[in-house]
Amino acid sequence: MAKDYQNRQRDLEQLHKQILACRLCRENFGFEPRPFVWGRAEARIMQISQAPSLRVHKSGKPFDDQSGQRLRQWYGVDAGTFYDKRVFYITSIAHCYPGKTGKGTDRRPPLRCARLWLDREMQTVQNEIFIIIGSVAAKYFFPESVFTDLVFDQDLMLRDNPAIVLPHPSPTNWRWLKAHPEFEAERLPQVREIIARFVR
Numbered sequence: 697m698a699k700d701y702q703n704r705q706r707d708l709e710q711l712h713k714q715i716l717a718c719r720l721c722r723e724n725f726g727f728e729p730r731p732f733v734w735g736r737a738e739a740r741i742m743q744i745s746q747a748p749s750l751r752v753h754k755s756g757k758p759f760d761d762q763s764g765q766r767l768r769q770w771y772g773v774d775a776g777t778f779y780d781k782r783v784f785y786i787t788s789i790a791h792c793y794p795g796k797t798g799k800g801t802d803r804r805p806p807l808r809c810a811r812l813w814l815d816r817e818m819q820t821v822q823n824e825i826f827i828i829i830g831s832v833a834a835k836y837f838f839p840e841s842v843f844t845d846l847v848f849d850q851d852l853m854l855r856d857n858p859a860i861v862l863p864h865p866s867p868t869n870w871r872w873l874k875a876h877p878e879f880e881a882e883r884l885p886q887v888r889e890i891i892a893r894f895v896r
């Protein structure tokens with residue numbers, strides 16, 4: 697078993713090198729891409745969001761902002777646990793910050809990044825549960841489903857593992873949270889209970 701982990705970790709390190717060297721979207725972005733990777737092969741939880749923010753593009757640390765504080769509160773974990781690479785493997789549909797639209801919002805993540813890199817990460821990491829964050833990531837994996845139904849689905853599976861779908865914790869996502877008070881009242885306690893099983 698230990699050897700299997702070692703092999704997987706070695707494969708993952710090779711994959712990370714390839715991801716970090718990727719510049720495929722340079723022309724589309726109009727600036728130098730900065731790919732982002734975080735986690736080890738034995739991580740029990742794989743968290744998949746949309747794309748790194750401008751802040752992550754600059755700092756290289758995921759969810760080191762208000763969204764991250766809220767996310768850790770939702771999970772019921774402290775920063776030490778959240779940033780423990782043996783507990784959380786943190787990735788996204790696109791591995792680079794994609795730049796801004798004319799309206800000042802972040803561009804949609806290039807899906808080719810997920811096809812090229814994320815699928816291989818999912819094959820290599822030994823996680824036991826997925827957490828999918830935000831509607832863009834949810835649509836990539838569950839294109840036929842309604843986002844809100846996914847958030848409240850207690851039996852959701854992804855590639856033979858249980859999966860949780862969450863709204864994006866960004867302060868700009870207040871409309872969805874306000875429209876669905878049952879998320880914080882009913883769904884979050886369930887989510888915390890599930891996550892607690894994987895962080896002990």
Ligand code: SF4
Nearest residue numbers: 718720721729792809
């Ligand atoms: S977003 Fe993905 S495919 Fe595009 S440059 Fe970054 S790592 Fe490469």
